[in-house]
Amino acid sequence: IMDQYSFPDGYKMPIEGFGVYKLDDQKIMNAAINQAIDSGYRLFDTAQAYANETMLGKALKQTNVPRSELFITTKVAEKNQGYDETLASFDDSLQRLDTDYVDLLLVHWPIHSSFFATWRALEHLKQEGTVREIGVSNFHQTHLDYLATQANEMPVVNQIENHPYLSQEALVSYGKTNHIITQAWSPLGRGTVLKDPVIGQLATKYAKTPAQIILRWHLQRGLSFIPKSKNPARIAQNAAIYDFTLSDVDMTNLNQLNKNQRTGDDPELVYELEHQYH
Numbered sequence: 001i002m003d004q005y006s007f008p009d010g011y012k013m014p015i016e017g018f019g020v021y022k023l024d025d026q027k028i029m030n031a032a033i034n035q036a037i038d039s040g041y042r043l044f045d046t047a048q049a050y051a052n053e054t055m056l057g058k059a060l061k062q063t064n065v066p067r068s069e070l071f072i073t074t075k076v077a078e079k080n081q082g083y084d085e086t087l088a089s090f091d092d093s094l095q096r097l098d099t100d101y102v103d104l105l106l107v108h109w110p111i112h113s114s115f116f117a118t119w120r121a122l123e124h125l126k127q128e129g130t131v132r133e134i135g136v137s138n139f140h141q142t143h144l145d146y147l148a149t150q151a152n153e154m155p156v157v158n159q160i161e162n163h164p165y166l167s168q169e170a171l172v173s174y175g176k177t178n179h180i181i182t183q184a185w186s187p188l189g190r191g192t193v194l195k196d197p198v199i200g201q202l203a204t205k206y207a208k209t210p211a212q213i214i215l216r217w218h219l220q221r222g223l224s225f226i227p228k229s230k231n232p233a234r235i236a237q238n239a240a241i242y243d244f245t246l247s248d249v250d251m252t253n254l255n256q257l258n259k260n261q262r263t264g265d266d267p268e269l270v271y272e273l274e275h276q277y278h
């Protein structure tokens, strides 16, 4: 059974979710979602930019799991940022997902021209109730600090690239201090980290797979994480991490693998904004 995280207002989110980035075929989507539901996932993470919200909506419908038991995240695409654009694009997302609310809406990337306008739209959607929780993605601490200068409420999630080669410890602990849970995208490092010899040794020691060692490390650090796979056995495997505990020494060994190595884009540094801000 997957653990849940409680937001400051008491609303709950499963700590582990299923990411659907790059799932772009309805048959494959349905099979993956069925396997994920059977394996215990209830959090599903998509984005306007993934162009698969309609597919995810259909796949979730055919599982017959009640909407109230699902937790759906989507993200405002860069091209849809701005106040009116965000509201309009969110309506389209609801239609595509075939639902009347989203559990978590994220600003996909920080964009300096629409930085505060987009956030005000998210705050509005939360007030209105069509979005339960609001957050951001790919924000550095400077972005969060800058947002705090005008926000009425702060994000409760920052979804960032995070894996043993990019542990972003300072940003994670900043989040903990400020009630922003860090959610890891590419928690497995898109496969490269899976071949690390230290992780291989731990897999042998705990009789688990490298992926399970890495996901357990995220869990014990207090992160939320959204592994993705098209492979049914791996979808199940990635959910089977709740029956063992990594020792403190092994957590330290894993923490030491960090090399600040990204597999994806580095978020735009909003130099112009920082200049005005300081």
Ligand code: A2P
Residues within 6 Å of the ligand: 019, 185, 186, 187, 188, 189, 190, 191, 194, 209, 211, 212, 226, 227, 228, 229, 230, 231, 234, 235, 237, 238
């Ligand atoms: P596949 O779909 O063939 O399983 P990330 O979420 O870090 O970006 O990584 C996703 C990649 O890792 C996908 O290519 C996926 O491939 C692969 N993957 C997911 N789970 C596992 C696992 N348990 N073992 C090995 N590879 C995995």
